[in-house]
Amino acid sequence: DIQMTQSPSSVSASVGDRVTITCRASQGISSWLAWYQQKPGKAPKLLIHTASSLQSGVPSRFSGSGSGTDFTLTISNLQSEDFATYYCQQANSFPLTFGGGTTVEIK
Amino acid sequence: QLQLQESGPELVKPSETLSLTCTVSGGSISSGSYYWDWIRQPPGKGLEWIGGIYYSGSTYYNPSLNGRVSISVDTSKNQFSLKLSSVTAADTAVYYCARQYSGGGLRVDYWGQGTLVTVSS
Numbered sequence: 365d366i367q368m369t370q371s372p373s374s375v376s377a378s379v380g381d382r383v384t385i386t387c388r389a390s391q392g393i394s395s396w397l398a399w400y401q402q403k404p405g406k407a408p409k410l411l412i413h414t415a416s417s418l419q420s421g422v423p424s425r426f427s428g429s430g431s432g433t434d435f436t437l438t439i440s441n442l443q444s445e446d447f448a449t450y451y452c453q454q455a456n457s458f459p460l461t462f463g464g465g466t467t468v469e470i471k
Numbered sequence: 472q473l474q475l476q477e478s479g480p481e482l483v484k485p486s487e488t489l490s491l492t493c494t495v496s497g498g499s500i501s502s503g504s505y506y507w508d509w510i511r512q513p514p515g516k517g518l519e520w521i522g523g524i525y526y527s528g529s530t531y532y533n534p535s536l537n538g539r540v541s542i543s544v545d546t547s548k549n550q551f552s553l554k555l556s557s558v559t560a561a562d563t564a565v566y567y568c569a570r571q572y573s574g575g576g577l578r579v580d581y582w583g584q585g586t587l588v589t590v591s592s
Contacts, residue, residue: 365534398578400518407567407582408518414576451518455577459533460520 366390366454370463376471377442385437385466387452392432396456399428399437402465403448412437413455439468473498475568475583483562483590489555493568493583500549501526506571507551508579509542511564514587519564523571524551558590 367390377383387397395415400408410419412428415435425440439446447470452463479491493507500507508523522532524542532540536555544551555562566588570581 396576398576400579407569407585408579409582410578410580413572413578419580453518453578458531459522459535460571460577462518462520465517 365459366393366456366461368452368454368461368463370450370452370466372466373464374467374469376469378471379442379444381442381471383439383442383446383468385450385452385468387430387435387437387463389433389435389454389456393454393456395431396454397428397430397435398453398455399426400451400453401446401448402451408451411450442468473570473581475570475581477566477568477583477586479586479588481586481588483558483588484592485559485590486557489553489558489562489566489588489590491553491566491568491586491588493551493553495549495551495570500544500551501546504572504574506531506573506577507542507544508569508571509553510567510569510579510582512567512585513561513564521553521555521566560590562588563590564588 369388397415399412402408416428449465449467474496483489506523509521524530539556541554565585567585568583569579
């Protein structure tokens with residue numbers, strides 16, 4: 365199985381900040397990576413697929429980059445509705461695997 | 472707008488079989504380019520992909536579940552189902568049904584609201 369490691373596990377930030385979350389795959393996955401946002405008590409929501417493609421309807425302050433084993437999710441100009449937990453998921457092969465999550469908290 | 476809704480018992484006894492059904496509305500489960508997945512999340516923990524099925528019946532399971540999983544599809548009812556046998560307390564989780572797009576990179580673009588299943592005697 366491909367292991368996905370996210371860092372940090374949590375980050376404190378203020379509205380207007382720029383936040384960067386990192387995801388590392390245990391082996392190369394080309395650009396086959398997705399990012400999700402999850403709020404408490406809700407299902408995850410797809411933000412980005414294929415490492416850098418913004419899902420329809422997702423604000424442009426979210427962006428993704430990377431390929432191979434190292435990927436980043438950047439939230440520019442953090443908004444109050446962005447405080448949530450974020451997960452990466454490798455989309456290269458079964459079994460699909462997720463990172464452990466990064467919680468973006470209010471500073 | 473596609474919608475997915477999980478249904479099934481919220482309480483299952485240890486060693487028994489957990490059974491859930493996902494009803495898809497607003498779209499056909501027989502559409503190509505999609506897998507229909509089950510994903511779970513233990514309370515306070517991360518996400519685990521359980522497995523998925525294509526409308527033709529091809530299935531893909533997570534080996535970590537040691538052969539306890541079976542996923543089936545009923546295209547006439549636009550539903551797919553999960554069976555997880557020999558459950559223990561470790562199987563207590565919110566179970567989500569979901570649609571996984573398979574064209575050019577797998578990703579889950581639609582999720583059900585999730586249902587909490589507790590394993591307890």
